[in-house]
Amino acid sequence: MDSTIIQPLHLAWCSGALSGAPLLTKSTTLQDLPGVFADHTCWQSLAGSKPVYHVEMFATPDRPGELYTGVTHLMPGKVGEEFFMTRGHFHARREQGEVYIGLRGEGLLLLQDEQNSTRLERVYPGSVHTIPGFTAHRLINTGNEILSALAVWPCSAGHDYSALKNGFALRVVDDAGSVRVMEVNHD
Ligand SMILES: O=P(O)(O)OC[C@H]1O[C@](O)(CO)[C@@H](O)[C@@H]1O
């Protein structure tokens, strides 16, 4: 993986080094995101190997009460007019929440509960977001540089992607240079 992608953000990954937890990086490219973006034809035409995001995290031992600490680095880009975004998920253990902190760039955190009510929060350096339990979350890069956000979540939370098989109720697109939020009708 091209290390220059993450390099500009030299996080002092201190405690992990002390506790010996290695830093893991999980990369997601366009080909890993079938059905996520609205414009499937455009998604197919783009290079599948194009990086969309990387998650750097400590391999915290998965013991009761332990927390994962990770940074999602979401690239600027679009599929058609739709901004690059993470897959988005509920936690397998629905009651588990998560905290996000904006580190770099400009974007949105899309939150959606199990009744499909949604809200968007602006993500920017220093923004702090508490993701309640029972709430799916997706990061969206609406800027022209890498959007990076630190996340802290319980090791026991897990990820449930299947609960979002119809996707989120909102999509965020570039409308002639402006960010436009569109409702998605799922019927
Ligand atoms: O798993 P997704 O929806 O692709 O999101 C990327 C990452 O964002 C987080 O919520 C926080 O970094 C991780 O749990 C997740 O792997």
Ligand SMILES: [Fe+2]
């Ligand atoms: Fe999460």
